[in-house]
Amino acid sequence: MPKMGMKPVRRGQLIGATIQTIGELGFADASVIKIAKRAGVSPGIVHHYFADKNALLEAAMRDLLSQLRQSVIKRLDLASTPMERLHAVIDGNFAAEQFHTTTVAAWLAFWAQAIHNPALRRLRLINASRLRSNLRHEMKALVHPDRVSNATFSLAALIDGLWLNAALSSQTIDAGHLSAIARNHLGTLLTPPPPPPIPSLEHAHA
Amino acid sequence: MPKMGMKPVRRGQLIGATIQTIGELGFADASVIKIAKRAGVSPGIVHHYFADKNALLEAAMRDLLSQLRQSVIKRLDLASTPMERLHAVIDGNFAAEQFHTTTVAAWLAFWAQAIHNPALRRLRLINASRLRSNLRHEMKALVHPDRVSNATFSLAALIDGLWLNAALSSQTIDAGHLSAIARNHLGTLLTPPPPPPIPSLEHAHA
Amino acid sequence: MPKMGMKPVRRGQLIGATIQTIGELGFADASVIKIAKRAGVSPGIVHHYFADKNALLEAAMRDLLSQLRQSVIKRLDLASTPMERLHAVIDGNFAAEQFHTTTVAAWLAFWAQAIHNPALRRLRLINASRLRSNLRHEMKALVHPDRVSNATFSLAALIDGLWLNAALSSQTIDAGHLSAIARNHLGTLLTPPPPPPIPSLEHAHA
Amino acid sequence: MPKMGMKPVRRGQLIGATIQTIGELGFADASVIKIAKRAGVSPGIVHHYFADKNALLEAAMRDLLSQLRQSVIKRLDLASTPMERLHAVIDGNFAAEQFHTTTVAAWLAFWAQAIHNPALRRLRLINASRLRSNLRHEMKALVHPDRVSNATFSLAALIDGLWLNAALSSQTIDAGHLSAIARNHLGTLLTPPPPPPIPSLEHAHA
DNA sequence: AATGAATGAGAATTCATTCAT
DNA sequence: AATGAATGAATTCTCATTCAT
Numbered sequence: 001m002p003k004m005g006m007k008p009v010r011r012g013q014l015i016g017a018t019i020q021t022i023g024e025l026g027f028a029d030a031s032v033i034k035i036a037k038r039a040g041v042s043p044g045i046v047h048h049y050f051a052d053k054n055a056l057l058e059a060a061m062r063d064l065l066s067q068l069r070q071s072v073i074k075r076l077d078l079a080s081t082p083m084e085r086l087h088a089v090i091d092g093n094f095a096a097e098q099f100h101t102t103t104v105a106a107w108l109a110f111w112a113q114a115i116h117n118p119a120l121r122r123l124r125l126i127n128a129s130r131l132r133s134n135l136r137h138e139m140k141a142l143v144h145p146d147r148v149s150n151a152t153f154s155l156a157a158l159i160d161g162l163w164l165n166a167a168l169s170s171q172t173i174d175a176g177h178l179s180a181i182a183r184n185h186l187g188t189l190l191t192p193p194p195p196p197p198i199p200s201l202e203h204a205h206a
Numbered sequence: 207m208p209k210m211g212m213k214p215v216r217r218g219q220l221i222g223a224t225i226q227t228i229g230e231l232g233f234a235d236a237s238v239i240k241i242a243k244r245a246g247v248s249p250g251i252v253h254h255y256f257a258d259k260n261a262l263l264e265a266a267m268r269d270l271l272s273q274l275r276q277s278v279i280k281r282l283d284l285a286s287t288p289m290e291r292l293h294a295v296i297d298g299n300f301a302a303e304q305f306h307t308t309t310v311a312a313w314l315a316f317w318a319q320a321i322h323n324p325a326l327r328r329l330r331l332i333n334a335s336r337l338r339s340n341l342r343h344e345m346k347a348l349v350h351p352d353r354v355s356n357a358t359f360s361l362a363a364l365i366d367g368l369w370l371n372a373a374l375s376s377q378t379i380d381a382g383h384l385s386a387i388a389r390n391h392l393g394t395l396l397t398p399p400p401p402p403p404i405p406s407l408e409h410a411h412a
Numbered sequence: 413m414p415k416m417g418m419k420p421v422r423r424g425q426l427i428g429a430t431i432q433t434i435g436e437l438g439f440a441d442a443s444v445i446k447i448a449k450r451a452g453v454s455p456g457i458v459h460h461y462f463a464d465k466n467a468l469l470e471a472a473m474r475d476l477l478s479q480l481r482q483s484v485i486k487r488l489d490l491a492s493t494p495m496e497r498l499h500a501v502i503d504g505n506f507a508a509e510q511f512h513t514t515t516v517a518a519w520l521a522f523w524a525q526a527i528h529n530p531a532l533r534r535l536r537l538i539n540a541s542r543l544r545s546n547l548r549h550e551m552k553a554l555v556h557p558d559r560v561s562n563a564t565f566s567l568a569a570l571i572d573g574l575w576l577n578a579a580l581s582s583q584t585i586d587a588g589h590l591s592a593i594a595r596n597h598l599g600t601l602l603t604p605p606p607p608p609p610i611p612s613l614e615h616a617h618a
Numbered sequence: 619m620p621k622m623g624m625k626p627v628r629r630g631q632l633i634g635a636t637i638q639t640i641g642e643l644g645f646a647d648a649s650v651i652k653i654a655k656r657a658g659v660s661p662g663i664v665h666h667y668f669a670d671k672n673a674l675l676e677a678a679m680r681d682l683l684s685q686l687r688q689s690v691i692k693r694l695d696l697a698s699t700p701m702e703r704l705h706a707v708i709d710g711n712f713a714a715e716q717f718h719t720t721t722v723a724a725w726l727a728f729w730a731q732a733i734h735n736p737a738l739r740r741l742r743l744i745n746a747s748r749l750r751s752n753l754r755h756e757m758k759a760l761v762h763p764d765r766v767s768n769a770t771f772s773l774a775a776l777i778d779g780l781w782l783n784a785a786l787s788s789q790t791i792d793a794g795h796l797s798a799i800a801r802n803h804l805g806t807l808l809t810p811p812p813p814p815p816i817p818s819l820e821h822a823h824a
Numbered sequence: 825a826a827t828g829a830a831t832g833a834g835a836a837t838t839c840a841t842t843c844a845t
Numbered sequence: 846a847a848t849g850a851a852t853g854a855a856t857t858c859t860c861a862t863t864c865a866t
Contacts, residue, residue: 160371
């Protein structure tokens with residue numbers, strides 16, 4: 001009698017092993033054989049649960065995105081004001097569990113590969129537009145309509161940039177610090193720009 | 207004697223072909239054979255000019271970094287005030303020639319791979335610290351000493367984040383727009399945060 | 413489940429094919445592809461059973477050595493006196509099955525390569541010291557202690573030399589003849605050297 | 619004006635580099651490029667002085683054989699009695715200059731390869747028969763006609779075996795010791811076998 | 825459900841050789 | 846005479862995938 005319902009278990013094992021392997025070795029060196037070995041299963045079984053390597057990669061990226069989304073949603077549920085909701089998005093993106101070295105490296109690998117892989121690209125687009133949509137919705141309540149688009153774009157870029165710097169840095173990541181910087185940036189987006197302090201600087205902007 | 211002075215020519219061809227190939231196919235699918243084919247030479251000749259694939263990749267990344275640096279330096283030479291110099295750094299990073307689709311994709315691929323490849327990692331670190339050092343030096347002239355570090359970190363992250371978004375976006379990149387956003391962010395870093403304008407917003411911060 | 417227990421079968425096939433191929437083509441021309449072809453398997457499978465080419469070569473040499481050892485041990489089991497045991501060692505080394513042309517050629521190839529390959533070198537050293545130890549132990553019972561070392565060295569060298577001449581000769585090998593020569597040499601080692609027959613010859617030795 | 623008569627010089631350089639390279643790396647790893655590099659010339663020039671790699675290898679082996687022959691001939695010129703001449707052959711084979719590690723390793727490599735390479739095989743056969751012929755001629759003056767053949771064969775084999783052991787040994791080679799063992803063996807070949815010392819041993823011989 | 829045997833393509837790299845200069 | 850650029854084949858090894866069991 002076969003073990004029942006192994007499907008989700010095995011899939012989870014393989015997805016986890018995929019993220020780990022990509023995070024540790026990079027996309028180019030993450031072979032099915034290595035992933036299977038890390039998952040503690042035979043290489044043959046991978047194709048029993050996933051159509052091909054691409055399907056496995058897609059599932060892995062979907063898992064990463066889903067974890068991130070959960071991290072944000074969890075915090076959104078506790079927020080009530082627009083500002084709180086924006087902080088929730090920021091903090092959700094910088095949640096501690098998102099910063100394990102291998103996970104961050106896997107993220108970057110997926111981003112790089114998504115340029116060339118349509119399935120991954122689609123996943124990333126869906127996620128990115130969802131994030132933008134979240135941000136934009138709250139921004140509308142806080143900034144002038146003319147500035148919503150830029151403010152959203154700017155905050156989203158800063159979040160990504162902070163993440164990227166963390167991914168590439170060899171130092172341990174202080175998620176709180178990243179969050180604070182993003183919150184601070186958000187603060188400046190909300191307030192009207194102060195009058196130019198000194199003429200010379202104003203000149204420099206031109 | 208053989209055709210003299212082919213070395214720099216071939217090396218340049220191969221480096222260009224490498225960046226193109228990585229940009230189009232991604233790191234994982236950029237094989238020496240494909241690179242050689244794109245450069246219009248035989249696969250064997252690659253190892254006549256580069257010790258191994260890694261040396262070729264390193265040279266390609268070095269080339270990308272060098273182009274970026276030139277782009278910044280060119281603008282720094284025309285700048286005189288600290289603010290102008292910061293704008294030079296921003297604009298240099300967002301120069302039009304830096305935004306060809308394949309080039310940007312190659313950049314991302316190198317960043318992702320740099321996590322796992324010591325030689326690439328070293329190159330990236332050198333470049334990153336040079337950028338930081340440039341920014342920090344000018345920041346010191348413009349913001350309170352206590353805020354130099356954070357301001358530098360924040361601006362550098364935003365530059366990277368804007369770049370990353372451009373890299374991943376399928377839309378054509380408007381470098382001027384990215385520059386404007388970064389300049390605007392820089393503006394907010396320089397000025398002291400204004401007093402909370404209205405109580406309701408203050409409440410939203412809580 | 414896959415075809416079970418293929419491991420020892422395939423390994424045996426591949427080892428046999430390796431010895432055959434090296435024996436026929438020499439070390440330099442024995443490629444993994446040719447070996448696989450001779451074994452009737454695909455080139456890829458070789459690395460499923462052996463870590464790399466070196467491991468395959470090592471296994472092949474180990475096999476040759478083991479066959480030789482068995483040939484000696486089989487005869488040692490039937491011997492009772494020291495002299496019989498020495499003859500067993502000689503005859504074991506010159507057993508007919510050790511003289512198939514390809515096998516002898518493989519032996520020579522391995523010896524030559526062992527100089528440059530640490531793993532093969534180690535195998536050869538283990539085997540050589542085992543042979544010496546066997547010989548020395550029996551020699552102790554038959555010759556004066558002062559002469560054990562030289563007698564052992566001399567007999568071992570003669571065995572190797574006879575083998576080598578056979579290996580390089582294009583004529584069919586008469587193992588019995590080689591054995592007889594070695595036994596004869598052994599006989600001279602056992603007896604005290606006769607007094608110098610004529611002074612002039614003694615002088616020539618000096 | 620081109621340098622005149624470079625031909626023998628370059629050929630000599632290349633032959634020396636070939637022997638060195640084969641001795642250090644083995645036959646399989648001695649490529650034309652490596653040989654040229656060691657000789658301090660470009661890889662292209664090799665084919666200006668030698669038809670192909672095989673011709674270079676053949677010339678190198680011919681050089682080794684010639685050196686050995688010179689070593690013997692030099693000593694033969696000083697010898698007058700048959701025994702002295704046999705000693706000259708032995709000592710010539712074990713001359714110190716023949717025992718540089720790389721040279722001995724090159725010898726072994728050539729022997730192994732000679733099995734598969736007709737040109738090398740021919741060279742080796744010519745040399746071997748010359749050595750045999752030398753030995754046999756002198757043996758005829760010293761031993762009973764019925765034993766000339768075996769005595770020659772035995773002595774030649776011992777010389778080769780001692781050499782082989784030296785080649786494979788990691789220890790420094792004591793050429794004098796090898797010479798002494800061969801001379802001693804020769805001594806036993808010349809004298810009539812003594813009467814059996816004890817019946818039991820005689821029985822063991824049967 | 826699961827194994828691991830097996831394949832054949834493709835990877836990086838090295839090679840002997842040729843050739844324009 | 847000599848260089849080193851250039852080729853295309855061959856090398857070892859890894860890969861995704863299939864399949865009998």
